[in-house]
Amino acid sequence: MKLNFKNDYNTIGDIKILNKLIEYKDEKNIGYGEDYHSKELNDMVNSIIGKNSDTYILSGGTITNVIGLSQILKYPYEAVITGENSHINVHETGAIEASSHKIILTPLKNGKIDISKIKDTYNRFTDNHMVLPKCLYLSDANELGLTYTIEELKEISNICKELNLYFFIDGARLSQSLVSEGYTLKDIASLCDMFYLGGTKNGLPFGELLVIINDELKSNFKFLLKNKLGLLAKGFVGAIMFKEYLKDNYYLTLASKALTYANKIRDRLNKYLIYPNKTNQIFIKVSNDIFDKLNEQVEFEIWEVSDSYKVIRLVTSYNTNDDEINELFNIFDKLGL
């Protein structure tokens, strides 16, 4: 089997998390998230963020984006603003549109939403022959592993308030932003209307924790969750895992491990880096010759293809270990990287 740096969801899950499933395997619980673990989890979250939120666990990122945004966007003419490279625009097979909503693109700057252009984008929509912008969506960290600073998030939050836009943060890789930027879940919760903390890409077999902050968005969410196919029968499975994940900031421990290894790779490949990110994704530009040789020995994602070069993505995770890094660096050595 090739060395695998393809993504951060290539292993089942962290042993502490899995052991919790063994521990509770015979406990009989009520279904559909009405169990006591789900309640305890919600309390934990509220305690962490210092707010009275509603929390739900969904199976993955796309379904969380779509159902979360469907709660925000009531009518089909209501639209979400985001950048061209965002997950909902590029990698969800049209799931947002399949939920009847248009995605409005706002310009990017160095791979992130250009904050200075949001108002202009909003102001292009002037009458009932065009959609009505109701929400701004971004991922933190985003598809390129880029993170928003706390100042940037505050600025965006203020613009959203001014324009009467809801602010939704896709946190599939939020733990990476937290360990990299140094802000907290409490900070995030104070700035947006809805966000989620990803589990799938940071040590859980599945699961994203959706946190609804704004009271206006809480009503009847359980109906939407079932109607839009997101309600899990054994809600307590996710709740037990997420309690362990949040306990003693274990999600940050897992994310830090991934980040440490990523930083090692970045240090090593410094001159090949093409996005100045600080998270567990490393994008490098290599010649086609190097690419071919790497490709024989390492699983990675091909990001961009041209006649003269290729951009590839390496990803570390909670599960990366020293042996893998050593082996990877040996390969680099042989290739002169």
Added chain:
Amino acid sequence: MKLNFKNDYNTIGDIKILNKLIEYKDEKNIGYGEDYHSKELNDMVNSIIGKNSDTYILSGGTITNVIGLSQILKYPYEAVITGENSHINVHETGAIEASSHKIILTPLKNGKIDISKIKDTYNRFTDNHMVLPKCLYLSDANELGLTYTIEELKEISNICKELNLYFFIDGARLSQSLVSEGYTLKDIASLCDMFYLGGTKNGLPFGELLVIINDELKSNFKFLLKNKLGLLAKGFVGAIMFKEYLKDNYYLTLASKALTYANKIRDRLNKYLIYPNKTNQIFIKVSNDIFDKLNEQVEFEIWEVSDSYKVIRLVTSYNTNDDEINELFNIFDKLGL
């Protein structure tokens, strides 16, 4: 904690299944069901059913019903025929309609679809001011724990062929039908166009195994799966579990255990039974007085409420044990049941 006979999805999962997750926890796999476990699982299924099917794992019953039927029903005017008490009509919060399709109701007979009425139902749809029936859906076992005999399934299958209807079998509790009626997955696969074998209600933390038999229904299903929110990032988690579930007919072993306990309860409560089913759900009619006392000591589902009586549902599972049954029978003793 009260004795819990509320449903068959009240515990995390069977230990053999969970141990497999521990066993494979560090193996690095490709995402989105493109891994070798998923391929091996598909091969196992094909070997079992003697057909060249496509298999997919989804997180739960409702999402499997909706995405499966969405593959079958291409245009929004295409409709599915089923009985009034079916899961898609009653307990999915309008998810089929939210996917743009009308549910056509056909009469029931003793809680199951009245086979003799299917053609009449179909023939009511005569022009483009009405929907176009394209599929027949049933659950085996159904919401009342009732199973279809092999003869009934063959008859329905023939009617569907004659009327050019696709035949979809919701198998959330199919293992119960298999152990109770004695037919096999191969039988099921020979009679319908698409079915699924449930895991959630028979020992898995989550997961339903969708099997597409009819070649006409295979095309581009992966696109639909992502678009309709069903594609799991860590597809290999489900595949590893389902391989163990199918191996040596372990799904039947688990189902048999539940059935054995259910039969014990049925023997004991014989005169209170109200649906003549042979699976792991037991429906009994009790006086309001008995109900109140039972309700203090046992978790169950309330099925029907009237001034003079109540119908309650008790459910056994792979996880039920002798102690629980003894305790339950002690309670019955005290109540004179």
Added chain:
Amino acid sequence: MKLNFKNDYNTIGDIKILNKLIEYKDEKNIGYGEDYHSKELNDMVNSIIGKNSDTYILSGGTITNVIGLSQILKYPYEAVITGENSHINVHETGAIEASSHKIILTPLKNGKIDISKIKDTYNRFTDNHMVLPKCLYLSDANELGLTYTIEELKEISNICKELNLYFFIDGARLSQSLVSEGYTLKDIASLCDMFYLGGTKNGLPFGELLVIINDELKSNFKFLLKNKLGLLAKGFVGAIMFKEYLKDNYYLTLASKALTYANKIRDRLNKYLIYPNKTNQIFIKVSNDIFDKLNEQVEFEIWEVSDSYKVIRLVTSYNTNDDEINELFNIFDKLGL
């Protein structure tokens, strides 16, 4: 050409209405219902009903039902209650479901909604595994030409208020109810949240006048109208027609004409009538022998087919005339009807 009593939309339109189009043919107007005719029409309606409504013209009944109900039902889990024989359930090719909403059926009594059962129907929906009833829909007159009395409408209105249901009246043939039951548009507007006054079936080439009474339902309707395909570029065409239609109660004049002829036919065919309605639709039960002979000479709708008899529907309209009635009666004479 056969004598045509097939429906009330079989001729282009009344000459007074059409002449208005000729009269205004060169006047240049603003598009999309922003013109002065549309404003004048809204003022006329408000003056008639004594309320501050918003009015819109849509091309036909189905599109008015679907967009009206889509304004009322925001989320896909919100559902509309109606009777089994209602237009949205039977004759709209699943258009309501294609707009993501389930139709909840409530029992009928003599062809109309059984008012005493509405609460029971509502109360069946108890949790988030079922849809959420948010609206009651009925047609007045309905598919069988039956009308609701003012007392019945008041009772239904009160029940809706009590249950927090919006009340929507499909008035494709409302003019028939008005002339038959003796109540007014003002009465209707005082009892419901949204209704429409049909034009297509009473002398207009096309057009239904949607009246939104409840302020909660007015917001951003123009966006939904465009998004759901109902916004007409030349809104002024419909407005000019409807102004003439409402002026001096011309819609009642047209409807009365249809009703007078219908009553003549009813008097003549008294013993063959099968629905006790008082509007422009006449349902009669005839032997297959009579049916065959009638069918050679008259266009009508076949309503019910059996081995021993048929039910047919004859419909009169604003365009029916004495000659047609005489010719029809001559045919009846020859057939011994």
Added chain:
Amino acid sequence: MKLNFKNDYNTIGDIKILNKLIEYKDEKNIGYGEDYHSKELNDMVNSIIGKNSDTYILSGGTITNVIGLSQILKYPYEAVITGENSHINVHETGAIEASSHKIILTPLKNGKIDISKIKDTYNRFTDNHMVLPKCLYLSDANELGLTYTIEELKEISNICKELNLYFFIDGARLSQSLVSEGYTLKDIASLCDMFYLGGTKNGLPFGELLVIINDELKSNFKFLLKNKLGLLAKGFVGAIMFKEYLKDNYYLTLASKALTYANKIRDRLNKYLIYPNKTNQIFIKVSNDIFDKLNEQVEFEIWEVSDSYKVIRLVTSYNTNDDEINELFNIFDKLGL
């Protein structure tokens, strides 16, 4: 009232068309497009295009685009490729997305689709995490009044065939292209799979004539038409109008009249023109000072706003006359244009 050059749908309709409605006002016809006029119209179209098409009349452009494309795009992951400035992307309030489909943008060149980039756009879609392109949509003439040459249309048609994309032409203003470019309906029909000939913007009170060429796209369209709210009860009204519209190429006569007046204005305003189109829309760039004065006396569309200038759109139609042009030129004279 101000001189009105705001659009080409600002008057009810041409007198020859309207007189046909008067002429046939008492003829009794079958509903829903099953009448003999609709059949004769279909025959006329087939005779004109030399193909065996299916024709339908819808009320306006947006509904024709959406239902036409919904027939082509069966599954929600199937997407349509078009340019950023296209009507479906900009001016339909998200109606395509509300029908569950994503719009893929392909680069423009001088306001029209850049033909050399279509394949690149198509090739960006590589797996089931992205939508599946199935159709190319363009308007001829487009939103900027620009037309495609016959050579361009042929090239696009060939690319579509090569890529297995359906080719849909929005012909809301197709008559303008026909009189301007000199090709015919037969040419159009030979190159695409589905197109429509607009009536609303060229002398009809309402109505677009959808022509389905490709046999694969004909099946059950009547069901979709009803389900998606486009089926008109009095189909014969549109058919009678379109028969007159097509007879002796009257649609070209009407379009030529509009074009002649547009050319006069273009000749006059030559140095202010900003899009090099040859149809009935004239886009000019004027100083804010001139804009203010023009705006007091003429109704037009504001197209672009900047601190130093404005772009406005003047539109002529079948209904424009010499007096209006003279009056307009007088205003130009006074403003020194």
